[in-house]
Amino acid sequence: MIVVATEDFELYHDAVAELRDRGVTFTTIQPDEPLPDGTRVVVTSPADHVAALAADDGPGDGDTADVTVVRATGEEARRAVEEALASLRGSGGRTVIGVDPGERPGIAVLSGETVVAVFHVPLSDAVATIEREAADAVDPLVRIGDGARLQGATIVNEIEDVPVEVVDETGTTPYLGTGTRGMGDVLAAVNIARLEGERVDARDVDPTDGELQVIKNRSRREGDANRAIDESLARRVASGELTIEEAVEEHRDEE
Template identity: 60%
Template sequence: MIVVATDDFEVYHGVVTELRDRGVDFTTIEPDGEWPDEAAVAVVAAGERVEIPDGVDLVQADPERPRRAVEAAIDALRGETGRTVVGIDPGERPGVAVLHGETVVAAFQVPAAEAADLVAREVEDAPDPLVRIGDGARLVGSRVIDDIEDVPVELVDETGTTPYLGSGARGMGDVLAATNIARREGEEITSRDIEPTAGELTRIKDRSREESETNRAIDADLARRVAAGELTIEEALAEHGGEPSETRPGPARGGDAEGDSGPDPTDR
């Protein structure tokens, strides 16, 4: 059993809340109170002097990081010393799963621009962490890889990582895929240079038209910069503001094709 024994209210509140949220059996005592016979792990505040019984593992909790303390206590309870692995299912809102050994300890879905910062926070105190990212969504995935610093990254074949989602499970696919990616070995990689295809550039230009207040689409050069992560769609639209726009072809009227500029030669 996990025993929380601390006079630090902030640590007490944070750790107890985390334990309750995870449905973990625990008890609390005063630091000088009587220890239950089934005590296996003690959680106390960092720097706090508490005498614990022989054979009880000690976890010291930072008041600003109660989740870390709870993860360490659960690992100690289970006898696990597994590596921290972060799995990422890339996309505009990547699924992210954090595993300690075989246990999923956290899951997220965030905008792609926030993924690297999330990884940095999740592995900050972890010894020898690893990131595994799926090889799909090439453009977004390459930007995420480039943004991750000081953590080894493996590129994983994500074929078959997204499970069948039954009734009531909609929206969970990306996170479940990230969990499967975290458990699959990949090839170590430091960057991923991607030349966007014509179709990918067209989709970026279509998105820019949808987000434009005047139905404007950015040109191919700006679309390539968006694909490379140099610009956001909003920044590209602002830069494109004073330039001639590509307009959506209109229906022909009476055989007059005026206004229909035809295919964009930059997409060839």
């Protein structure tokens, strides 16, 4: 069982909310109270002094050697809950982040075999989301699908300090029944996270004529003069050097 033992209101509030959202069995105590029987993980803050742990006066026969202590600030409540759950599962805390690339990538964070967080964000926010989730993880790994080549290459090339594997994403998007619209990218990301891939440090992609035309067509729709950007700007967009908006603005300035 997870026990939240803290006088930090923000940590208490956010950790309890996270645990309730996930349907986890837990209880709360004051730091100076004894640990309940069955305590396996204690979530507390760096400033808290959990008397039962310090005095080795824990649950049952008083042995707290098997109790895992997770210390976190209020801003780290979700990370603390994920670490506590990983400890309960005995997964060793390995975090794998699956990414289904595209204009709005699906991102799934797995600890062991358990999905602990999912996101569906604009491409411009994908790398920041991935790096934030990997920041406090033990031995993190990013697995990204090999579809949507241009967007995938942009993500791979911008990720820093986290190992990346490119995965064959064939068949990773499941059939979506009634009421599941918009979930395909996230579910594909979960499946991608569970597949082994090829380790890469960077990904160079030479855009096809068709991919460049798609970028030009988007620039025409998003511009205010119904004019497409030229091929050189489209290539810079394809490489991730510019966003569509930046390319349209640069094209406007050149006229």
